[in-house]
Amino acid sequence: xxxxxxxxxxxxxxxxxxTLLAIWFRISTALTEILxxxxxxxxxxxxxxxxxxxAKTGWITFLAGTGAIVLTFLAGAELDPVIxxxxxxxxxxxxxxxxxxxxxxxxLIAYFLLHxxxxxxxxxxxxxxxxxxxxxxxxxLELGFNKTEFGKAILAACFVDDLGxxxxxxxxxxxxxxKTLIFVVVSVGIFIVLPFLTPRFFSRYGGRPxxxxxxxxxxxxxxxxxxxxxxxxxxVLPAYVIGMVLAGTVGKDQVLVRRLRTLTFGLLxxxxxxxxxxxxxxxxxxxAPLVFVVLFFxxxxxxxxxxxxxxxxxxxxxxxxxxxxxxxxTGLTFGTISALFGLNHNxxxxxxYSYLVATVIGSAVVPTVIANAFFMPRHLxxxxxxxxxxxxxxxxxxxxxxxxx
Amino acid sequence: xPLNVDKPYFQKILxxxxxxxxxxxxxxxxxxxxxxxKSSICVLAVARLPEPATTVEVGAVLDDAREHYERGxxxxxxxxxxxxxxxxxxxxxxxPAEQLIHRAETEQADLIIVGRRGTSLFHKIMLxxxxxxxxxxxxxxxxxxx
Numbered sequence: 001x002x003x004x005x006x007x008x009x010x011x012x013x014x015x016x017x018x019t020l021l022a023i024w025f026r027i028s029t030a031l032t033e034i035l036x037x038x039x040x041x042x043x044x045x046x047x048x049x050x051x052x053x054x055a056k057t058g059w060i061t062f063l064a065g066t067g068a069i070v071l072t073f074l075a076g077a078e079l080d081p082v083i084x085x086x087x088x089x090x091x092x093x094x095x096x097x098x099x100x101x102x103x104x105x106x107x108l109i110a111y112f113l114l115h116x117x118x119x120x121x122x123x124x125x126x127x128x129x130x131x132x133x134x135x136x137x138x139x140x141l142e143l144g145f146n147k148t149e150f151g152k153a154i155l156a157a158c159f160v161d162d163l164g165x166x167x168x169x170x171x172x173x174x175x176x177x178x179k180t181l182i183f184v185v186v187s188v189g190i191f192i193v194l195p196f197l198t199p200r201f202f203s204r205y206g207g208r209p210x211x212x213x214x215x216x217x218x219x220x221x222x223x224x225x226x227x228x229x230x231x232x233x234x235x236v237l238p239a240y241v242i243g244m245v246l247a248g249t250v251g252k253d254q255v256l257v258r259r260l261r262t263l264t265f266g267l268l269x270x271x272x273x274x275x276x277x278x279x280x281x282x283x284x285x286x287x288a289p290l291v292f293v294v295l296f297f298x299x300x301x302x303x304x305x306x307x308x309x310x311x312x313x314x315x316x317x318x319x320x321x322x323x324x325x326x327x328x329x330t331g332l333t334f335g336t337i338s339a340l341f342g343l344n345h346n347x348x349x350x351x352x353y354s355y356l357v358a359t360v361i362g363s364a365v366v367p368t369v370i371a372n373a374f375f376m377p378r379h380l381x382x383x384x385x386x387x388x389x390x391x392x393x394x395x396x397x398x399x400x401x402x403x404x405x
Numbered sequence: 406x407p408l409n410v411d412k413p414y415f416q417k418i419l420x421x422x423x424x425x426x427x428x429x430x431x432x433x434x435x436x437x438x439x440x441x442x443k444s445s446i447c448v449l450a451v452a453r454l455p456e457p458a459t460t461v462e463v464g465a466v467l468d469d470a471r472e473h474y475e476r477g478x479x480x481x482x483x484x485x486x487x488x489x490x491x492x493x494x495x496x497x498x499x500x501p502a503e504q505l506i507h508r509a510e511t512e513q514a515d516l517i518i519v520g521r522r523g524t525s526l527f528h529k530i531m532l533x534x535x536x537x538x539x540x541x542x543x544x545x546x547x548x549x550x551x
Binding site: 022026027028029030031071074075078132133134135137138141142254257258261264265269329331332333364365367368 | 453454455456457458459460461462463464465467468498499500503504
């Protein structure tokens with residue numbers, strides 16, 4: 001499709017449909033965008049135009065890539081540095097185990113059981129090694145765990161886990177050359193300087209309608225992203241670390257974070273998630289559904305095998321059930337970013353990409369469902385039937401139709 | 406057990422609030438109870454997150470919910486005060502029915518008041534009705550306002 005505006009209208013229209021579905025079903029917009037992308041590509045590709053949604057068009061690739069970068073930056077900026085400093089030992093240990101368990105487990109399962117190539121298997125390991133900080137945080141908020149020492153340690157561990165994923169993605173698949181060295185040295189220098197430079201720069205020139213803050217951040221995100229790609233790495237790696245190092249300053253600036261969110265949700269992430277969904281091959285999923293099942297259970301078991309002894313070592317025994325359930329959730333953002341990286345760099349085939357994205361979605365949804373099923377009845381079910389009757393013997397329920405006052 | 410007529414029957418009332426006209430009506434009913442029974446009233450708003458949550462979306466939903474509910478709850482407190490009734494408010498995160506039931510249990514509420522919206526069959530099947538869940542699982546009497 002050559003008409004840019006028609007193509008733009010189609011993509012934004014799909015984003016609108018995905019958002020409505022998310023509102024109706026009360027599910028994540030990211031999830032509906034992936035699903036809408038998959039279905040739209042299937043229908044349009046089969047019945048309208050063979051090229052389908054035109055997901056490989058330059059400007060769509062740019063918008064989707066920017067979406068992934070800014071989304072990753074914002075995810076890193078959610079880190080609470082105070083909590084991390086207080087809990088860094090547990091967080092690092094549990095987070096590293098949370099990363100290496102599924103990374104090693106899924107890599108070996110994909111290689112030996114599914115007979116994928118070694119690099120494809122490693123990519124599967126990376127894509128399924130993440131833990132969704134958001135799912136953990138959401139359930140913590142619901143149960144009030146976010147204020148406990150246990151909850152804080154878990155959250156910090158999730159960030160370490162995701163950091164492991166982006167580092168693995170950025171370094172495992174890139175050839176180690178002088179470019180890698182330059183990328184690492186320059187990045188580390190900028191990571192050290194940015195927390196000092198940014199607040200001073202913002203306090204001197206910020207707070208104007210020209211949105212200097214957003215331009216400043218986008219400049220560093222694009223510049224380091226460009227350097228990462230030049231070195232054969234992935235642009236989201238520096239974006240996540242920039243988010244983490246600026247979490248104590250930019251992350252606390254609610255107005256700025258809100259503006260970036262508007263930009264991200266309103267324009268960028270729909271392109272990212274719909275594009276990620278459009279590469280999913282439904283025929284491949286239908287042809288070999290067992291691959292999805294194998295990858296799903298590989299992730300669950302390998303995560304659990306690593307975490308059970310580690311968590312016990314830190315004497316977090318009472319909340320184990322909750323902890324394991326939550327830590328098994330895969331982040332949609334990092335999971336799809338890893339899979340898309342593999343597809344773009346020819347590390348995996350489109351069929352393998354489809355299995356990985358399906359597993360990412362499955363391992364994001366299933367633990368949430370389990371967590372709900374496991375926790376809802378405990379709060380909802382009455383402990384004793386006799387408690388359902390009030391002492392004075394009045395009816396349990398009153399249903400009073402009332403006129404507006 | 407003999408009925409103690411000197412003691413207010415509903416000492417602690419919990420009201421579910423979502424900013425809708427029915428929720429406002431539920432608050433008005435609670436205020437009437439507050440005037441007649443000298444009850445203490447707590448109005449609870451629940452921010453519901455999408456599932457599975459994604460990092461940036463959670464922050465956005467929480468910020469929006471806080472802003473939306475804080476504005477509405479401030480008016481509720483003012484409305485109560487103008488009629489001589491003190492109202493406490495809170496915003497929590499989770500499933501509305503679960504959070505209401507949980508709060509009612511922990512605060513030992515004597516009555517829960519919620520608005521009952523006309524939920525479509527589709528929503529009832531897919532998501533369930535909040536008022537029906539509260540009705541089924543609450544430990545205390547529940548008043549549904551239509």
